[in-house]
Amino acid sequence: MNFYILTLFPDMVRQGLSTSIIGRAAERGLISVEAVDIRDYTKDRHRKVDDYPYGGGAGMLMQAQPVYDAWKSVADKLGRKPRTVYLTPQGGVFTQQKAKELAAEEELVLLCGHYEGIDERVLEEIVTDYVSIGDYVLTGGELAAMVVADAVSRMVPGVLTNGESGMTESFEGELLEYPQYSRPEEWMGKRVPEVLLSGNQKKIKEWRLWQSEERTKRRRPDLYQKYKKLQTCREAFMKQKLLHMDMIELITRGQAGLVYAEGNNICLKQPETGFYFLTAEDREGGARMLDALADAGEEMEIVVLHQEFMVEPTRERYGLQGVMPCAQAVYTRKEKLPIRGLYRADGGYEEGKPQIRRLDENDLDTAARYYAETDSAIEKTRAYLKERMEKGWLFGAFLGEELAGFVGMHAEGSIGMLTVLPEYRRKGIGKALETYAVNALLEHGYTPYGQVKQGNEASLRLQEALGLCVAKQMVYWLEKN
Numbered sequence: 001m002n003f004y005i006l007t008l009f010p011d012m013v014r015q016g017l018s019t020s021i022i023g024r025a026a027e028r029g030l031i032s033v034e035a036v037d038i039r040d041y042t043k044d045r046h047r048k049v050d051d052y053p054y055g056g057g058a059g060m061l062m063q064a065q066p067v068y069d070a071w072k073s074v075a076d077k078l079g080r081k082p083r084t085v086y087l088t089p090q091g092g093v094f095t096q097q098k099a100k101e102l103a104a105e106e107e108l109v110l111l112c113g114h115y116e117g118i119d120e121r122v123l124e125e126i127v128t129d130y131v132s133i134g135d136y137v138l139t140g141g142e143l144a145a146m147v148v149a150d151a152v153s154r155m156v157p158g159v160l161t162n163g164e165s166g167m168t169e170s171f172e173g174e175l176l177e178y179p180q181y182s183r184p185e186e187w188m189g190k191r192v193p194e195v196l197l198s199g200n201q202k203k204i205k206e207w208r209l210w211q212s213e214e215r216t217k218r219r220r221p222d223l224y225q226k227y228k229k230l231q232t233c234r235e236a237f238m239k240q241k242l243l244h245m246d247m248i249e250l251i252t253r254g255q256a257g258l259v260y261a262e263g264n265n266i267c268l269k270q271p272e273t274g275f276y277f278l279t280a281e282d283r284e285g286g287a288r289m290l291d292a293l294a295d296a297g298e299e300m301e302i303v304v305l306h307q308e309f310m311v312e313p314t315r316e317r318y319g320l321q322g323v324m325p326c327a328q329a330v331y332t333r334k335e336k337l338p339i340r341g342l343y344r345a346d347g348g349y350e351e352g353k354p355q356i357r358r359l360d361e362n363d364l365d366t367a368a369r370y371y372a373e374t375d376s377a378i379e380k381t382r383a384y385l386k387e388r389m390e391k392g393w394l395f396g397a398f399l400g401e402e403l404a405g406f407v408g409m410h411a412e413g414s415i416g417m418l419t420v421l422p423e424y425r426r427k428g429i430g431k432a433l434e435t436y437a438v439n440a441l442l443e444h445g446y447t448p449y450g451q452v453k454q455g456n457e458a459s460l461r462l463q464e465a466l467g468l469c470v471a472k473q474m475v476y477w478l479e480k481n
Contacts, residue, residue, distance in 0.1 A: 229261065
């Protein structure tokens with residue numbers, strides 16, 4: 001992730017983002033921060049960048065020319081128009097979900113205003129996002145830009161040394177984080193809650209959830225109401241647990257946006273991917289849901305449906321072409337799958353057994369070549385596999401130094417991409433890889449599930465052999481392209 005911050009005070013930005021976690025991430029090359037001094041691009045010999053606003057009024061206004069030329073220097077360097085965020089109290093409120101969305105970009109331009117703002121004409125020309133960090137006014141956009149850069153950087157793979165810390169914290173799943181305690185056990189007469197000393201992970205998890213719920217209810221009733229609505233949807237999904245595990249896990253993992261809910265007619269959106277997940281009680285309820293989504297301006301390009309009767313009406317309304325039926329397989333137990341005879345738990349090498357580890361960029365070309373459905377799709381496939389790799393969810397099986405196969409977790413949360421190279425098939429590689437993926441998801445507290453394309457009998461037999469339960473009904477993937 002590369003940040004370009006357009007500012008009148010570059011030293012303020014450099015100093016603010018050069019220390020602590022963000023500074024260390026920059027030193028390791030995980031992010032970069034370039035402060036672009038807008039004054040360097042003014043044509044005024046006194047380096048003036050502001051003037052009086054037309055129509056009168058208090059204060060001065062930043063002029064369009066120096067702002068545009070500073071921005072253009074970045075655009076020319078990148079060879080394209082970058083995503084550009086203007087920090088302004090008039091923007092949409094910055095959220096954790098917005099931070100995740102922005103973290104998907106390779107470059108981000110943050111524009112800092114001053115005085116009474118910036119000439120509207122240049123904003124119309126260059127800005128893609130208007131963002132506010134709160135309902136108050138600052139003397140300039142630099143502090144807001146640093147807040148955004150900090151929050152976005154934390155979502156970049158590798159910036160946080162503890163892989164869990166970016167996933168289980170405040171605002172995930174519409175709940176505030178539970179209270180935390182460290183040594184000593186007693187301080188100023190206050191003891192650490194006994195449950196945290198018990199070692200009983202089930203009780204600890206229950207206590208933390210309860211504390212998060214209570215804290216959110218007291219401090220952020222607005223978030224709590226969203227949380228309760230999602231939990232009501234989750235209860236509805238549990239009536240057909242296997243069929244709806246993808247939607248259940250979106251809620252459990254804090255990745256669900258509730259778009260529509262009327263009884264058992266529910267639509268969730270995963271903001272990070274833009275995928276929509278729909279389930280309907282009957283044709284009439286499904287039709288009402290599609291009408292409401294169209295009226296709300298929801299533009300669905302990738303949709304997952306959970307009833308066959310929803311396929312044709314959804315295709316017609318949104319112009320979706322491809323339809324891919326899949327069987328949903330779910331690992332319903334809590335204990336890990338046995339690995340004896342498959343691979344070593346410590347990741348070490350043993351003769352005749354694959355060594356399983358996270359894939360790195362050296363193996364991406366090979367993986368893309370075997371996973372892509374057509375030659376023309378190789379580059380797009382490589383980009384997707386790289387994104388999964390950077391998120392830490394792409395694992396390879398190696399025999400010696402040779403890649404024998406790979407598996408991962410798709411962006412929407414399912415186990416997938418399971419591929420064994422032809423010369424290594426029928427050697428237990430696929431079983432070893434899926435076992436590894438199931439156990440990795442269990443370690444994160446997730447319910448492992450996968451979606452098997454209709455007709456892939458070999459994969460379906462593997463799911464059943466590993467003890468995954470298969471839903472009786474299909475789910476249907478629809479895409480515009």
